[in-house]
Amino acid sequence: MSKTHSRPIVVFFQRRPRKFGNFSVEFIFDAVRRNLPSDLEGVYHPAKHESIGLWKRLYIMWEAAQSQGDVNHVTGDVHFLTLLLQKRKTVLTVLDVGFMKHPSKWARAFLKFFWITLPVKKAQLITTISQATKQELLKYTSFPAERVKVVYVPISDDFKPIPKPFNKEKPVILQLGVAFNKNIERLIEAIKDIPCHLEIVGKLPEPLLEKLQAYNISHQISWNLSNEEVRQKYAECDILSLISTYEGFGMPIVEANAVGRAVITANILSMPEVAGNAAHLVDPFNIESMKSGFLKIIDDDEYREQLIANGFINRRRFSINKITKEYIKIYKEILNL
Incomplete structure (x- = not known):
């Protein structure tokens, strides 16, 4: 993809947008993409299908492989997309590993293999959204801790102070x-x-x-x-x-x-x-x-x-500018490899 562009391209591979709920992933990386400096170009690449079933997942993996940039950023939830991407160009964001609390040991084994073990092998760097998530992730993988970066979630500028008297009688x-x-x-x-x-x-x-x-x-x-x-x-x-x-x-x-x-x-x-x-x-x-x-x-x-x-x-x-600068530093690290 980058051969026809003068600026390095960061491709944001995201899950298929959902109609209701779970908007955090979409907001985080839309905000980062919009705030990239002029020497980087951000490309939004949503999955064509939801992450459901074998064939749809294989299709969105293949589609991602055909759309790689100078930096490939798999932005959480669809970790398996890394499997067909170039490792040295790939950043994987892990939002949480709550799926490892699944009551079925067989489900935990499946999820660990396809959402942790295999994906991290194809990532050059990993980001997590909290130190706690980083520590949890490292319980399940031998991925080098120094290559796991903690980058917090930015808050939308739409959230502003709204004064209100506290209702002590019936809060x-x-x-x-x-x-x-x-x-x-x-x-x-x-x-x-x-x-x-x-x-x-x-x-x-x-x-x-x-x-x-x-x-x-x-x-x-x-x-x-x-x-x-x-x-x-x-x-x-x-x-x-x-x-x-x-x-x-x-x-x-x-x-x-x-x-x-x-x-x-x-x-x-x-x-x-x-x-x-x-x-x-x-x-x-x-x-x-x-x-x-x-x-x-x-x-x-x-x-x-x-x-x-x-x-x-x-x-x-958790300002957007602060968080974007941290991601830019990671992208530059990938580009300088």
Whole structure:
């Protein structure tokens, strides 16, 4: 591809865009591509098919092989695309290795082989979106640690401070996502005796909906929201809850920091790394710890305001310009090999 261009080309190989949810991959690398310097050309190459089934995966691997640039960046989720790419030109981004928590040992073995073992053999450099994810990844591969770079997720400039008086009488708690790792069942138990309103983004399974109703917890559930509608949920909430049992990063922490909302999150994996001193940390497996955390934020005005102030500082670590510069450094390293 690069032979007809004067500038080196970075090809961003991305999964097929999804209609709803999981937009983080698309945003991260669209932002990086748009902010590349004039001496690099970014090319967006979405997969023609979703990563489902053998034949569709083989097709998108072949298609990627025909579209290589001076740097090939496989941007997460479709790791197997590296298999037909030139190794010395290839960067692989690993967003998380949560699939290694699969309950079936056979599924774990399959996923490890095709999403870790083989893909990393064909990558010159790997990036992860947190130090915690890097450490997890290195448990499953002998890939040299010095060739695994940690580059955080950038936050959209659309997230801006929106002042709002804190509602101590009945705070609005925002929960984004309802997957198993989001720990909704324990969240419900933790807040059942706290006067509050729970705002959930995601289609809640019926058993959890029944539990909300049994405890008479004020709530609203919405899904398939636009980016603008999600930002409005941040603006309307008092507390952002991300007390997950697993996260590769934890973008809602930073988004809530940017808007100016108090954050409560888990004290494990990437979440403390992302939150810094801008969130209250709790044990996601301990309901009493979670409950105490909510009460601390609600009752202690000075502490809550300090968390919010720290959040405005914390979000600076995740600016688009800063993150883009880190990727540019990686691309230049590949080009100079």
